Amino acid sequence: MSSSRARQNKKASTPAESQNVRRSIAIASARQRQFEVMRPTAMDFFSDMDDQGSTMAMDVDDVDPIEAFGEGISESKLAGADFFNSFQDDFDDTDIN
Amino acid sequence: MEPVQALVANIQGLSSSGDIPHLHALLKQAQESLYAESTRLLPVLDQLDPAKHSLGYLYILEACSSGSISKEQASALVLPIARFINSCAAEQIRLQPDKFISVCKRFKDQVMLLEAPLRGVAPMLTAIRKIQASSEHLTSLHPEFLLLCLLSKSYKAGYSILDEDIFEVDQPRDLFLYCYYGGMICIGQKRFRKALELLHNVVTSPMTVVNAIAVEAYKKHILVSLIHNWNFSTSLPKYTSSVAQRNLKNFSQPYIELANCYVSGKIVDLEALVDKYREKYENDNNLGLVKQVISSMYKRNIQRLTQTYLTLSLQDIANSVQLNSAKEAEMHVLRMIEDGEIFATINQKDGMVRFLEDPEQYKTCHMIEHIDSSIQRIMALSRKLTAIDENISTDPLFMSKTGRERQRFDFDDFDGVPQKFII
Numbered sequence: 001m002s003s004s005r006a007r008q009n010k011k012a013s014t015p016a017e018s019q020n021v022r023r024s025i026a027i028a029s030a031r032q033r034q035f036e037v038m039r040p041t042a043m044d045f046f047s048d049m050d051d052q053g054s055t056m057a058m059d060v061d062d063v064d065p066i067e068a069f070g071e072g073i074s075e076s077k078l079a080g081a082d083f084f085n086s087f088q089d090d091f092d093d094t095d096i097n
Numbered sequence: 098m099e100p101v102q103a104l105v106a107n108i109q110g111l112s113s114s115g116d117i118p119h120l121h122a123l124l125k126q127a128q129e130s131l132y133a134e135s136t137r138l139l140p141v142l143d144q145l146d147p148a149k150h151s152l153g154y155l156y157i158l159e160a161c162s163s164g165s166i167s168k169e170q171a172s173a174l175v176l177p178i179a180r181f182i183n184s185c186a187a188e189q190i191r192l193q194p195d196k197f198i199s200v201c202k203r204f205k206d207q208v209m210l211l212e213a214p215l216r217g218v219a220p221m222l223t224a225i226r227k228i229q230a231s232s233e234h235l236t237s238l239h240p241e242f243l244l245l246c247l248l249s250k251s252y253k254a255g256y257s258i259l260d261e262d263i264f265e266v267d268q269p270r271d272l273f274l275y276c277y278y279g280g281m282i283c284i285g286q287k288r289f290r291k292a293l294e295l296l297h298n299v300v301t302s303p304m305t306v307v308n309a310i311a312v313e314a315y316k317k318h319i320l321v322s323l324i325h326n327w328n329f330s331t332s333l334p335k336y337t338s339s340v341a342q343r344n345l346k347n348f349s350q351p352y353i354e355l356a357n358c359y360v361s362g363k364i365v366d367l368e369a370l371v372d373k374y375r376e377k378y379e380n381d382n383n384l385g386l387v388k389q390v391i392s393s394m395y396k397r398n399i400q401r402l403t404q405t406y407l408t409l410s411l412q413d414i415a416n417s418v419q420l421n422s423a424k425e426a427e428m429h430v431l432r433m434i435e436d437g438e439i440f441a442t443i444n445q446k447d448g449m450v451r452f453l454e455d456p457e458q459y460k461t462c463h464m465i466e467h468i469d470s471s472i473q474r475i476m477a478l479s480r481k482l483t484a485i486d487e488n489i490s491t492d493p494l495f496m497s498k499t500g501r502e503r504q505r506f507d508f509d510d511f512d513g514v515p516q517k518f519i520i
Contacts, residue, residue: 075348078306080270083274089385090384091285
């Protein structure tokens, strides 16, 4: 951090140098923010390993409103339940024989 | 009706001169007035040729058939719509695909209202061929066509579109219904392997909420798997959505129990379970398939005997699989030999069955051609998959989403060792 602060305090004398300074400030700030984000991870490294979550991205399907209400939902209220499914033929071979 | 007559004159004139873009613009402007006159438009169609004036005919037909109609009105419309579908110019109706699909769907409703689904089978197949961009394109009319085939028991006609590989889908619901109805068509033709493939597609298709079509497909998938493979695995592939993984079994408990009981191989237990859930299977319209499951258990048990015995008497087979007589056992064994499910010979003199090895040596010309065509097909699919992957990778929507989810700075932007480390 001290090196980035040293870069912040140096005065720029030309437009190119000004641009370089601004870029350095931006990168230094980003490093600062990133390191601040990283700190909890560093601490977690020494905590209970069982608490480590999966490295997989959270599956949005995990938020399932059906299960949230315990009893479940009847088939007639499922999505797309209005499709036609009333066929006379139920594939009973004994009808043919 | 004066504006309508003027429109008819424009349709006739501009269609003849080939100025279809101008005609299309006029028809869009006249849309509201057509709907206003919808009840009196039917006679106007007599002034037009569906083959030459397809676009104009489509607009008027769509206005005629809008709104709810009675059985008598349906009866009057079915023939003009069928004629239009058969003779219309594909290049003209593709300028307004949503209207064409709308007219065809109403046509399906009308033949169902008239309880004559068979009248809709051929025109609907023609409609699909005219609106499809290619044979790889699944339209909204595919499931409508399969529905009519199921209602009219025209399984052969329905099967004609099921062999095509689909790579382009308009609406997800179309795919669900296409695969579900297609699976039923294949069940009707006893093409159980293809039925399993289609029902599997429904069950494993991406979904964010539990889909009723997937639930029904899963039930049939269980039954067809027992009939064809003589077993069923409750575990779904990894690529199945988590919603389906968690919920489908909850809606299919009587079928899961049937599958678990099937494994035991005891006919008596299976029949008792079917009696227990008979009403449920009947309400789901699956009792016929459940009866096929029971019949398949005899075949399963006979097939298992081939793994243990080289020869067995028909009476022993009957006793082992709980058939009533040696004659019944003979019927089952004969049928299984004809279907290629077992390899055996029956000596009718002494009532002995000799079980044989599979004679297939995999070195006939037919088998080599079969393997070669399978390899060619897999190579074509691989090329297709690569092309799809490239298209998705360069899709602006995909790139913007993955760009947002990525961190702004890569790992290389940071120092290798943190300057400050706090425990």
